Amino acid sequence: MQYPVEVFVGQVRGYEGSRPSAIAKLQVDCELRLTETGLAGDEQAEKSYHGGPDRALCHYPREHYAWWANAFPEQASLFCPPAFGENLSTLGLTEENVFIGDIFRWGNALIQVTQPRSPCFKLNFHFAIADIASQMQKSGRVGWLYRVIAGGDVSAQAPLERVARVSDVSVLDAAAIAWSQPFDDEQYHRLLSAAGLSASWTRTMQNRRLHGKIEDNSRRLLGK
Template sequence: MDYPANVFIGKIKDYDGSRPSAIAKVQVDGELTLTEKGLVGDQQAEKKIHGGPDRALCHYPREHYAYWASEYPDQAGLFVAPAFGENLSTEGLTEKNVFIGDIFRWGDALIQVTQPRSPCFKLNFHFGITDIATQMQNAGRTGWLYRVIVAGKVSVDAPLTLVSRLSDVPVHDACAIAWHMPFDDEQYHRLLSAAGLSISWTRTMQKRRLSHKIEDNARRLWGR
């Protein structure tokens, strides 16, 4: 099945009380160049935690915006793509039917799902909602990230088409294993067995298996 996508890129800007970010993206048209680092013209402010080979593209389901608008009716106008800083916005693909390791064709390129997006505190400043990063994580409405398997020309007129499914771990389950369950070695092993899992998530899950502890996410979610 084909999934038409809106495409967005962003430039780094300053945020009062927070660090610079390129979360505020704009829609683009026509043909674009996709490299292993992402779309040409799309910037990331802090490449330790944003961008890189395993996080070259961010995808957010358009249908989630109705949920956020219902949660914040007074701010409903904020919740339209690409408010969560996504590069790709579609209808029909969600965390429940997209799996870790899925490979999609997009134009001349091939892209692979590597992990759920890990919400960070910059979302709190972007929306002016103090805990929306935590809410996003708790709701499992995170979207997901891709690596670029084959670079090439892509276009807003070229849909996403699933060409390979390599694991039995939906992005929804990856979120649940990482954030919603107590320590569970069997589930970490399941996630580690998912072909295509990012290096960052592989490292985190393996560390948990060795330490029998779940790391503190306060710095990521709250900036402290």
């Protein structure tokens, strides 16, 4: 099955009271080059947390925006692509039916799902909603990230087509294991067994198994 896609890229800019971010993206319809570091013209402000080989692209389901608009009616006009800083927007692909390691063909490129998107406090400033990052994480409506297996030319005229599934862990499962469930070594082992899981999530789950506890996420979610 093929999924029509909208494409967005952004450049780094400052935010009052927060650190610089490239979350504000613009739609592009022209052909772009996709490499292992992402789309031509797309930037990341803090490469320790954003971008890199395992986080080259961010995908957010378009159907989630109605849920957010209903949850925050006074800010409903804000909730349309690419408000969450995504590069790719589709209908029909969600955290429930996309799995860690799924491989998609896009144009003449191949991309692979690596992890759920980890919400961070910059979303709070972007939307002027103090805890939207925490609410996003709790809801499971987080989207996901890709690595680029084979670069190439891509565009909004080229749909996404899933060509392989290599694990039994959905993005929703991964998010629930990481953020919604109490410490569970068996579930971390299940997640670590998912082919294609990003290096950063692999380290995090290994550390949890090693130390028998879940790390504090308040700094990522609240900036404190």
